Amino acid sequence: MQSNVFKVKPRLLVLLLLPASLVYGFIILTPLIFSLRYSFFKWSGGKNMDFIFLDNYKRLLIDEDFWHAFGNNIKLVVLIIIFQIGISFILAVMITPRRTLFQAFHRFSIFLPVVVAPVVVSILWKLIYNTDVGILNTVLRSIGLESLIRPWLSDPDYVIYSVSVVIIWQFIGLYLVIFMAGLQGIPDEIYEVAYLDGASAYHRLTKITIPLMLDTIVVAVMLSIAGNMKVFDHIFVMTGGGPGKSSSVIAMEAYGNAFNKFQYGYSAAMSIGILILSLSLVFLSRLPLAIANKRNREGQM
Amino acid sequence: MKILLRKISRVFRNIFLLVISITSIYPLLWTFMNAFKSRKQFSVDNMGLPNELVFSNFTRAIESSEMDVYFINSIISTILTVIIVIIAGFITGYVLSRYVFKAKKIVYSVFMLGMLIPIHGLMIPLFIQLKALGMLNNLASLAITYSAFSLPTAIFLVESFVKTIPPEMEEAAYIDGANIMGTMFRIIFPMTKPVLSTVVVLTFLNAWNEFPFALILINNKALKTIPIGMANFSGEFSVEYTQLLAGSVIAILPVLLVYAFFNRQIVSGMITGALKG
Numbered sequence: 001m002q003s004n005v006f007k008v009k010p011r012l013l014v015l016l017l018l019p020a021s022l023v024y025g026f027i028i029l030t031p032l033i034f035s036l037r038y039s040f041f042k043w044s045g046g047k048n049m050d051f052i053f054l055d056n057y058k059r060l061l062i063d064e065d066f067w068h069a070f071g072n073n074i075k076l077v078v079l080i081i082i083f084q085i086g087i088s089f090i091l092a093v094m095i096t097p098r099r100t101l102f103q104a105f106h107r108f109s110i111f112l113p114v115v116v117a118p119v120v121v122s123i124l125w126k127l128i129y130n131t132d133v134g135i136l137n138t139v140l141r142s143i144g145l146e147s148l149i150r151p152w153l154s155d156p157d158y159v160i161y162s163v164s165v166v167i168i169w170q171f172i173g174l175y176l177v178i179f180m181a182g183l184q185g186i187p188d189e190i191y192e193v194a195y196l197d198g199a200s201a202y203h204r205l206t207k208i209t210i211p212l213m214l215d216t217i218v219v220a221v222m223l224s225i226a227g228n229m230k231v232f233d234h235i236f237v238m239t240g241g242g243p244g245k246s247s248s249v250i251a252m253e254a255y256g257n258a259f260n261k262f263q264y265g266y267s268a269a270m271s272i273g274i275l276i277l278s279l280s281l282v283f284l285s286r287l288p289l290a291i292a293n294k295r296n297r298e299g300q301m
Numbered sequence: 302m303k304i305l306l307r308k309i310s311r312v313f314r315n316i317f318l319l320v321i322s323i324t325s326i327y328p329l330l331w332t333f334m335n336a337f338k339s340r341k342q343f344s345v346d347n348m349g350l351p352n353e354l355v356f357s358n359f360t361r362a363i364e365s366s367e368m369d370v371y372f373i374n375s376i377i378s379t380i381l382t383v384i385i386v387i388i389a390g391f392i393t394g395y396v397l398s399r400y401v402f403k404a405k406k407i408v409y410s411v412f413m414l415g416m417l418i419p420i421h422g423l424m425i426p427l428f429i430q431l432k433a434l435g436m437l438n439n440l441a442s443l444a445i446t447y448s449a450f451s452l453p454t455a456i457f458l459v460e461s462f463v464k465t466i467p468p469e470m471e472e473a474a475y476i477d478g479a480n481i482m483g484t485m486f487r488i489i490f491p492m493t494k495p496v497l498s499t500v501v502v503l504t505f506l507n508a509w510n511e512f513p514f515a516l517i518l519i520n521n522k523a524l525k526t527i528p529i530g531m532a533n534f535s536g537e538f539s540v541e542y543t544q545l546l547a548g549s550v551i552a553i554l555p556v557l558l559v560y561a562f563f564n565r566q567i568v569s570g571m572i573t574g575a576l577k578g
Contacts, residue, residue, distance in 0.1 A: 006399050006468070008481065016396050017408065019389035020452055027427060027449030028415055035426030045432075091321060094314050101315050102322075108564060109322040112329065115560045115567060117510035119528040120549050123535045124328050133347055133542060135331065173325065177568050178575055216576075223575050230421035233512040237532050251421040251513070258425045259517065267425040275422035282417070 032275075039269035044262045056269035066270065069241075069248040070277065072160055076249070077228045077281075079164045085220050088172045092179035093209065107180065111173030118170065122237035125166045129153050129238075153239055156246035163247055167234055171227070175220050182216035183209070218289040225285050229278040250274050329553070336546040343543050358547035366544070368551050370523060371530035374440060375509060378526060381444035382508040383501055386451045390500060391493065393452075394459025395485055399468070409460070415453035416577065421513065428517045438521040446518065447508040454574045455500045461573075462496035463489065499570040502563045509556060527552045 008016075039057070042050040060066060095106050113121060128136050129152040137149050152162040186209065194204050210217075232251040235241055241248035241256070248256075254274060258267035335343055336358055338351040363369045397409050427446065428437075436442040466489065474484045490497075512528040519525055525533075531552055535545060560567060 006401050006471075008400050008402070010402075012481065013396065013400065013402055016392050019385075020393040020412070020456065021408075023385065023389060023445055023449050024412065024415065024452055027446050028418060028420075028423065031423050031426035031430045032418075034430055038426070038429065045429075091318070094318060099311070100318070102319070106318050106322050107568075109326045111564070111568060112326055112560065114571075115506055115510075115556050116329070116553050117512070117528050117531075117556070119510075119512050119531050120552050121328075123531060123545065123549060124332055126535065127542065127546075128328065133344070135347065138348065169325075174571060174575070178572055181572050219576055226417075226419060230419055232421060233528075236512070236516075237535060240536075251424070254421075254425055255513075255517070258428065264425070264429055268429070271422045271425050275419055278419035278422065279417070 035268040035271050038265050039272050041265040043265035045264050049265075052265075056266050057273070059266065060269055060273050063253075065245055065248065066250065066253050066273075068245060069250045069253045072247060073229055073231065073249050075160055076164050076167065076231060077225055079161070080168055080228055081221055081224050083164075084168045084172055085175055085217070085224060087168070088175035088220075089179055089213075089217070091172070092176050092183055093205065095176070096180050096183040107173075107177065110176050113170045114173045116170070118233035119237055121170050122166065122234045125169075126153065126238050129162060154243050156243050159239055159243065159247040163234055163238055166238070167228070167231065175224075178220055178223075179213070179216060182213050186212050214292070215289065218285065222282055222285045225281050226278065229274070229281065250277070329557075332546050332549050332553075335543060336550045338543055340541065340543055355543070358543045359551070361541075362544050362548040362551065366530065366534050366548055367522075368527075368530065368548050371525055371527045372551065374524055375527040378440045378443045378447065378515075379505055379508040381441060382447040382451065383504050385444060385448040386455050386500060386504045387497060389448070390452055390455030391459055391490065391497065392485070394456045395463050395489060395493075397456065398460040398463040399471070412453050412456050413577075415449070416457070416574070420450055424513055424517055427514070431518060438519055438524055440519075440524060443515060443518055443526070444508070446514050447504075447511060450511075451500075451504040451507050454503065454570075454577075457577055458496050458500055458570065458573065459493060462493055466492055498563070499566040502559060502566050503570045503574070505559060506556065506567070 040051060040053050042052045042055070091106075091110065094100065095103055100106075128134050131137060131149075131151055134152075136152065140146065140148050150158060153159055190208055190212075191204060194208055199207065230251055231249050232255070235247055235249050235252055236255075239247045241252045250270075251274070254267050254270045257263045257270060331347075334349075334351060335347055337354045337356070338347075338358075339353070339355045342352055393412070397405060397412075431437055431442055470488060470492070471484050474488050479488070510528060511526075512532065515526045515529050516532070519529065531548060534540070534548055
């Protein structure tokens with residue numbers, strides 16, 4: 001019975017799958033394939049295309065600006081994994097217990113910045129960091145910490161940290177709700193038994209919560225890596241990659257090469273490089289979990 | 302003693318959480334407060350409440366920075382995106398969850414790959430392709446682009462939701478003589494409303510807030526969307542802060558309204574999307 005109902009003529013099937021496949025293929029798959037082709041050419045958008053095979057890639061490997069930008073991506077990833085995931089995990093552990101007051105309010109307000117456009121968030125923070133009208137310096141002055149005041153977004157030594165604070169602030173809510181969902185999945189009985197056995201709060205956290213949340217934490221780390229490899233909006237609006245190139249990231253580099261220098265062939269190669277780097281990092285972050293799972297399975301045998 | 306300690310720690314925990322919550326919403330409150338201040342008041346006091354409500358910041362943001370044009374463009378591209386994603390996402394999700402055919406697994410994985418592909422790597426390739434086809438400066442191109450980014454999550458959400466509907470639904474419909482399209486749209490479509498509302502809200506947010514692709518695919522001023530308009534606005538040399546803040550309020554108001562009414566769908570949709578990706 002069921003097999004008859006859900007069998008469909010191939011022609012109709014193709015027709016049904018067509019709209020999504022066309023959109024998806026046209027925007028995601030064909031550009032990927034074509035950029036692989038362009039990456040082998042020296043091309044500035046006009047009629048002249050010189051086949052130079054791997055020269056663009058060789059140039060990419062020694063492109064200091066690109067690797068400096070990639071270093072900034074990595075810096076952001078590390079800072080953000082430590083602080084964003086760390087803070088949101090602690091917050092989730094604090095908010096999830098039923099006796100916490102205003103649980104819904106906390107979740108609502110901490111998640112709020114996640115839905116606001118990164119461009120608008122960046123504009124606001126540019127004002128917050130502003131040396132003349134910024135509230136950050138006003139606050140510092142009012143609590144007597146004038147010595148800490150600095151040009152937050154125009155000091156090459158601090159700019160990447162200033163930017164990372166904004167990204168951390170904006171997306172803590174995303175990780176918070178992911179962790180809260182994970183924590184709610186842990187049965188209360190486990191904690192009750194541990195409590196009766198005399199386990200301290202610290203032990204309950206390190207021996208129950210963290211091990212049971214490991215999968216969720218790995219997912220959060222992956223998400224964070226993927227999200228931070230594509231950072232663009234915040235940097236573009238707050239610093240434009242500056243001062244100099246001190247806060248540039250890989251997406252900014254690809255953009256600059258295409259739109260300021262019109263090096264399409266090289267930008268295509270850079271795009272492929274970005275795809276490879278981002279995907280490898282995401283897979284790399286999956287590795288610990290895969291190994292842990294394998295070990296568990298072997299342990300059970 | 303132990304109970305007292307626990308009580309104290311609970312008080313501290315609650316105070317700490319309140320501080321964090323306030324830090325999260327304060328910058329937005331600050332924006333709203335200062336968007337209504339006169340330029341003069343803003344320059345001397347940007348922390349307090351406005352002395353009087355000044356609406357001219359908004360009229361000036363609309364007149365001199367053309368926020369109204371950007372707003373309409375954002376609405377057009379966002380609505381187009383939502384329509385494409387709902388129709389294509391629903392059909393594809395339904396077909397992939399119900400029908401039996403050979404290439405099903407492959408088709409499904411190709412779509413799910415979209416959640417993994419770092420889309421910023423597509424910026425330049427897509428620009429080159431759309432330029433060659435003369436499709437730059439076109440809100441429809443923008444909508445198709447956003448649709449492609451939102452489709453994988455939409456397909457995933459619909460596919461997993463349809464799985465929870467008993468197949469007897471369709472079997473009964475066929476016995477009553479309904480055809481495939483009739484069953485799909487008249488019987489199943491209404492049943493998937495909860496998941497479709499999540500898809501609508503997530504797609505709306507992505508399209509409304511998107512920046513880099515709008516930046517490279519649109520350079521005609523009359524077609525720019527709000528994020529591009531705001532970024533240009535803030536990059537001007539002599540920025541009028543109160544006007545900029547009024548512009549920001551216009552830009553985020555629709556998002557805040559949607560968030561206020563649909564925050565459950567947004568949160569649950571983002572969690573599922575994240576855990577899948």
